[in-house]
Amino acid sequence: MIQKIVIPILLVFVLIPIQLVIMPLVSISNILPNVVLIYTIIYTLRNGQITGTIFAFFVGLIFDIASAGLIGSGMFSFTAAAFAAGYFHKDDFDEVLMNIKVFMVAFFTSSMVFFLFYSLLGMDSIVISDQFSFLTFALFSSVYNIIVALSIYLIPRNRQ
Amino acid sequence: MGMLFRKIFEKSKEYVLLFVLLIISLIVLTQNSKPEVKNIRKYAFASFAIWAELLNSTISSDNSVQSDLQQENAKLVLEMNKLREHALENNELKALLKFKEESEFELVPAQIVSKNIAKTQGVYIINLGLEDNICKSMPVLNEIGLIGVITEVSQNYSLVQTINSSLLKISASIPRSNVQGVITWNGNDLVIQNVPTTADINKGDRVVTSVLSTIFPPSIPIGLVVDKRPNISGLLSEVLVKPFVDVYSAKNVFVLFATKSTQIDSLELNLMRR
Numbered sequence: 197m198i199q200k201i202v203i204p205i206l207l208v209f210v211l212i213p214i215q216l217v218i219m220p221l222v223s224i225s226n227i228l229p230n231v232v233l234i235y236t237i238i239y240t241l242r243n244g245q246i247t248g249t250i251f252a253f254f255v256g257l258i259f260d261i262a263s264a265g266l267i268g269s270g271m272f273s274f275t276a277a278a279f280a281a282g283y284f285h286k287d288d289f290d291e292v293l294m295n296i297k298v299f300m301v302a303f304f305t306s307s308m309v310f311f312l313f314y315s316l317l318g319m320d321s322i323v324i325s326d327q328f329s330f331l332t333f334a335l336f337s338s339v340y341n342i343i344v345a346l347s348i349y350l351i352p353r354n355r356q
Numbered sequence: 357m358g359m360l361f362r363k364i365f366e367k368s369k370e371y372v373l374l375f376v377l378l379i380i381s382l383i384v385l386t387q388n389s390k391p392e393v394k395n396i397r398k399y400a401f402a403s404f405a406i407w408a409e410l411l412n413s414t415i416s417s418d419n420s421v422q423s424d425l426q427q428e429n430a431k432l433v434l435e436m437n438k439l440r441e442h443a444l445e446n447n448e449l450k451a452l453l454k455f456k457e458e459s460e461f462e463l464v465p466a467q468i469v470s471k472n473i474a475k476t477q478g479v480y481i482i483n484l485g486l487e488d489n490i491c492k493s494m495p496v497l498n499e500i501g502l503i504g505v506i507t508e509v510s511q512n513y514s515l516v517q518t519i520n521s522s523l524l525k526i527s528a529s530i531p532r533s534n535v536q537g538v539i540t541w542n543g544n545d546l547v548i549q550n551v552p553t554t555a556d557i558n559k560g561d562r563v564v565t566s567v568l569s570t571i572f573p574p575s576i577p578i579g580l581v582v583d584k585r586p587n588i589s590g591l592l593s594e595v596l597v598k599p600f601v602d603v604y605s606a607k608n609v610f611v612l613f614a615t616k617s618t619q620i621d622s623l624e625l626n627l628m629r630r
Contacts, residue, residue: 216472261400266523268385275374279374315474319522329543
């Protein structure tokens with residue numbers, strides 16, 4: 197219980213300030229990775245679709261409140277992203293890590309879902325004049341997210 | 357029947373869960389303008405900002421001299437714009453303006469505690485609050501131009517809705533031809549909607565805050581006209597404006613202590629009070 201819920205939630209409280217204070221420093225043309233999303237995707241890949249989706253829902257709520265964004269937009273985007281990531285879940289997380297292609301596809305799909313919804317739900321108008329720009333933004337943000345997510349391979353792992 | 361539903365639920369419980377959570381999210385999203393939700397947001401961002409500021413102070417260096425120079429620059433930009441406006445006005449208006457008391461711009465430097473960089477939700481938290489006499493609707497700018505407006509104030513922190521937020525609507529004008537309009541962020545550019553196609557607008561025209569705005573004082577620089585696109589009917593156009601300020605790379609900002617006209621305010625023309 198503590199390991200599965202409490203520690204991850206506490207970790208989110210650490211990651212959100214990093215996302216809002218440090219990450220803007222590494223943004224390229226207003227495109228930046230989302231470390232909270234990276235953690236949520238990893239959590240879902242480890243714990244499965246249902247647990248991950250519920251976790252992402254609460255992460256989204258905390259993110260919306262802490263970032264002073266529109267409450268609900270993060271909830272929706274994180275939930276949808278985690279649900280997408282859930283399709284790549286394997287009982288043994290190392291199995292996902294071993295196959296870098298699966299890992300990258302999982303991150304790309306979930307990040308695209310997240311960045312698209314988070315941008316679109318922030319719009320005040322229901323008329324989107326330049327849909328292509330939203331797609332490009334989500335694409336570049338997802339690529340940047342994958343690059344940062346790949347740093348997980350730098351963490352030493354216990355091999356048995 | 358019950359068994360059937362149970363079987364369906366068992367088979368597709370992840371979809372049911374997703375559907376329920378997304379519906380809750382959308383319901384919450386529609387409640388953002390409610391005062392209760394605004395209050396929760398106010399207290400939550402203020403308590404979170406303490407941690408963000410702590411982290412911010414450990415990574416940022418002292419740049420008070422630079423900040424002073426930027427403040428001076430911002431003041432000069434505001435004055436320069438005002439002078440430029442005056443030069444464009446006709447003699448009759450100038451004569452009328454002489455009766456008005458010239459106001460000094462009081463700028464208070466602020467530090468950005470955290471930034472939420474998203475395509476359509478540009479939000480800052482700055483380290484000034486009620487204790488520094490900050491009020492809602494005060495404009496925030498830097499030495500280049502307008503950045504946004506204060507939308508929530510707590511004891512020590514304030515929330516700034518930047519011009520890169522689609523929720524912010526600013527009354528703007530093009531001083532050269534005196535075209536007025538409401539400018540909003542569409543995710544890529546600032547856009548002045550529904551401008552008559554026949555209006556005298558050229559690429560490179562300066563866009564500033566309008567005298568009609570009850571939130572912003574007039575003549576704060578916003579950006580330059582980069583394009584004019586007529587709509588399907590051809591009668592109205594949208595004018596694309598490139599903002600002077602790159603909101604996301606801004607480091608030091610200033611809050612302009614501008615007091616709203618109570619008379620105008622009482623007319624409830626203020627777009628913030630939707």
